[in-house]
Amino acid sequence: MPLPDEDHTGTRIAHHRKRAGLTQRGLSQKIPYSYSLLTQVESGHKSASPDLVAAVARALHIDVTALTGQPYVTELQQDRLAELIRPIREALDLYDLGADPEITPRSTDRLQAAADHLCAQIRAAKLHDAARALPGLVAEITTAAHRTPSTDLWAALTSTYRTAHDVSVKLGYYDLSTVALDRMAWAAERASDPLLSAVRQYMRALVYFREGEYVIGQRLISSGQDILGQAPRTRERHAVTGQLHLGASIIAARAGDGEGVAAHLSEAADYADQIGDAQNVHWLSFGSTNVAVHAVSANIEMRQYGAALRHAADVALPDDWAVSRAAHFYVDQARAQMEAGRGEAALKSIIRARRLAPQQTRYHPGARETVRGLVHMSRRTPDTLDHLAAWVGL
Known part of the structure; x- marks a missing residue:
């Protein structure tokens, strides 16, 4: 059965629903969403929220990517990003071959600095630059770590695998992001750093969150917290612990556990009060701003849009906050704003995200679905919105 010509998340839901032999009403009875909303999503008159997509994927026993349709191949080719994925795949695949005799690695300090620079590029949403430099650096650090193993080199390699995961997720290559997480576990074990292993569990939890497997996500967060018990009580450990609570708050929100959301946000806020803003702790930016932003996200996941906007009004993003995270907030x-009927404000927020991080916003499923929803809200599409819709590939 071919997919319909008008290819968006709603039509993919309809396609896979029909393949499963379900009517719209039959599917609506299997998910915590109304028949009316489902029909509007399938017709394209309402955007498909990430939580609805995850619920449908679970009900139909398919992967979320079958419904989101990522990666956006045409746009990736236009941005010359698709051609960078294969070298990353190859670099991740050659992890167990030992040292490459053709490579003469730089010093450990310079390799650590290069790995940190890649993290900084991701935080600045410079996806093209990071993706281009990543394969060569992975190969170089892998060779160095095999020749002269050290905690610093294995930690630097763990960092590059984390960058590979970030690039893969932001461009929609979720299968590749899973491989990167496996490699991250392999390198973190050799670094013998429980904080690295705990961060990896946090990232795995977000994978299952995206797929709608909230119980597994919660178990992974708990596993990360158990791993942290092996680490000394340092500022870094507190930052990772706080971040785990933030991840747990979003998973609880998607699962409809309001009390769990409040408890995890409160724990995270306590850690933020203790240590202040902890920038660049194992690629995290934990602090009071991050807690406030997660409160917005949690209310959105619970479909409490008025509360989300009230929290958003109190958020003051620091000038030096990571561009990628700021764009995600917008x-x-x-x-x-769109769900609350504030279409003009929503358009301004999307434009702000685009100005901050154009590549990230172009491939962000939430941005894409929000733009689609705004198009359907508008009786007459403004030129700015029309241009934005074309830019994201609608």
């Missing part, structure tokens, strides 16, 4: 805010 995409979230745009979704809440």
